[in-house]
Amino acid sequence: MEPIKIDINPRIPPLPKIEDKTKINLRYTLISPYVSAHIYWDPKIGEVIYNLEEPLLTEEEKSFLEILERNLSEMINVDIVIQKTTDAMINYIDKTSRLLITELGMKISNQSYKKIFYYLFRDFIGLNKIEPIIKDYFIEDIECNGVNTPIYVVHRLYRNMRTTVKYKTIEELSNFVEKLAQRTGKYISYASPLLDGSLPDGSRVNATYTKDVSSRGPTFTIRKFTKTPWTPIQLINLKTLCPEMLAFFWILLDYKTNILIAGGTASGKTSLLNAIAFFIPPEARVVSIEDTKELNLSRENWLPSISRSSVGLEKIGEVDLFSLLKSSFRQNPDYVIVGEVRGKEAFVLFQGMASGHSSISTMHADSVNTLIKRLETPPIELSPTLLNTLDCVAIMTHAQVGKQETRKLREIVEIVNVDSKGVTLTNTPFKWDPKDNSFYFNKQSKVFEKISKRYGISIEKLYQEFDKRSKLLYELQKRKIFDFHQTQKIINQYHKSPDSVLRAFGL
Ligand SMILES: Nc1ncnc2c1ncn2[C@@H]1O[C@H](COP(=O)(O)OP(=O)(O)OP(=O)(O)O)[C@@H](O)[C@H]1O
Ligand SMILES: [Mg+2]
Structure with a gap:
């Protein structure tokens, strides 16, 4: 059998700015080769839809997946799993699953296994249903307001939109919120139902935990972490x-x-x-x-x-x-x-x-x-x-x-x-x-x-300095110097020897 290949960091596509929302219709890969986002205007509801296109499983494949998930969750200590690198975890889940398939005598074609493996990856290593959304570079916020109501996202370019992802039962959603809590290393329960924490990638999580029948159940918001923050020059840009x-x-x-x-x-x-x-x-x-x-x-x-x-x-x-x-x-x-x-x-x-x-x-x-x-x-x-x-x-x-x-x-x-x-x-x-x-x-x-x-x-001196720095910042933007560490280096260098920095940038 060929080894499983999953690319969780596919190339970030250059997306067009589209002023007229009703003209939005595009697709890009989130987890290669499995998942894409299809973003389009739905005239029936008058909203932009973020549709996750995941592999479809046949009934038989679904039952295989269920058996594998049940057995795997008994074998895997999730705490240990999330300490490893993603590649190491993918390998580990792959090996363990193949072992189980042989042991349980399941007849699964290579083609089916590839699809099933995506779900194992998503649910054991990732954050279940929303894993592809988490992996979407363009998504800033993910918001879930309860069961049976669509999850909404905020897209960097096309702003608010409804997704095709939903939690269908309170149990599924509570389990997920517990998983979020566990990943942030914090604790959530009916006695202390509010969660405020950070995921390992730095994303911020807020969640509520409730079984109150009058409400729509637990809720959560994830504010995605942009790995490196915007530099001053990027804010100018x-x-x-x-x-x-x-x-x-x-x-x-x-x-x-x-x-x-x-x-x-x-x-x-x-x-x-x-x-x-x-x-x-x-x-x-x-x-x-x-x-x-x-x-x-x-x-x-x-x-x-x-x-x-x-x-x-x-x-x-x-x-x-x-x-x-x-x-x-x-x-x-x-x-x-x-x-x-x-x-x-x-x-x-x-x-x-x-x-x-x-x-x-x-x-x-x-x-x-x-x-x-x-x-x-x-x-x-x-x-x-x-x-x-x-x-x-x-x-x-x-x-x-x-x-x-x-x-x-x-x-x-x-x-x-x-x-x-x-x-x-x-x-x-x-x-x-x-x-x-x-x-x-x-x-x-x-x-x-x-x-x-x-x-x-003197005030004049302050304004002179102000002018020099303004010019330098203009120049840095013109030259598209956006890198986080490089920007800090230039600013620090200016502190030590302003003239040499100005000269280096032709000012
Ligand atoms: N200058 C900007 N241009 C475009 N998007 C931005 C800009 N600044 C921040 N954002 C985006 O807006 C969102 C909120 O940013 P940020 O956390 O800085 O806001 P905040 O006012 O501190 O929010 P909060 O009220 O939650 O504390 C983030 O997803 C961020 O990527
Ligand atoms: Mg803030």
Whole structure:
């Protein structure tokens, strides 16, 4: 018998941008040679459909598969299996299955075995029904709202669509959610029915676990992890922001300012945070704190930590953001990155900022006003003095440009002063204007004035530096330098010897 070949990383096809949804009709391979995605407009329901085309099994093949799955699950310790490389696991399942087939005296043709093997691979090594979707480079989000309702996905290019995948019984879905929990190394049960964790590839998982008959059963959302985060240059290329905005952040991070990134759900806050972190000076000591691991920095001097939720009813083993943050300040970091600020940890963060540690973090809020309101009122309740330590807020937003769904850095707002009554005076050096889809800069940065006073550097000098860095960033985009490590290297090199970098890029 010929050995099984499965390619789980087929070439990423160049997909066309299609403005008119009703014209979408294309197909690409997800798991070669077995599975493709067929994406098309269905006029009957008026939606774009994501159809998984998997091998079809005959009734006989289905019964073979069932027998093999039953026997395999008794033999395999899944915990051990998922420690190995995918190739090693494929080999192992293949060998064990062939052994079983001989032992059980099953008569399966080579052709049938190949098809059956796909399902064994999918269910034992992969994440069952949604494995091909997980493998689809273009999918950002996978969402299941219960049994007997289609799973929805968000596609990088064609956005929201309905899939042909469904969980048909509560049992099937609960089993799957348990599997998700197991893969994240966390625990889910009726007593503690919420799951928030990361899969081994870094994807973020949220799930609920319920048998309540009135509901549609368990639910889950998977936010896929883009293996390497977007670099600052890629964000320019996506037209999410302009080079000047990045040059501005770059200068700010040289002078230890405090930046908050605000915006709605999935507006790109964390992606921007990660991109800005490229500009933290290479020798600075960075500590990051998150609930689930999303940040990915290309630097040595970085101490990442992840909070841990408790197991069971007594809060054993719980390490929340609040306590992590408190202990992180004891490690004397130059920069503290908090993945997302939600509650009482904001107080610790601002106290840390007030005592000279800089920070970058994200927070859910649509505007500076809502953000300040949330920080001023319970449960956070910051004093105006503490609020004044915040230097600027970047607001991310979803935006429709033409028929294209995009993310924009809508504005950068500087906090000029918060008075004793909590009234906030702001200045907005950067703005994106939806009317002409352009970015505007008013050259009146109050934070530059602050830096100038605090460090005794003339404003002119800061603007000169700002211009140089803007030009360099333009040039890097022009030359399509998108690689994660290379980008970090250039930025670090600029830190040591700016002129040589400018010269190297002909500036
Ligand atoms: N600039 C961008 N252009 C296009 N897509 C983006 C951009 N930034 C982020 N995305 C995509 O949007 C999704 C959400 O991004 P991200 O996690 O950064 O947002 P968020 O605001 O932090 O979300 P959350 O509210 O869940 O914390 C991801 O799938 C990401 O790939
Ligand atoms: Mg986020």
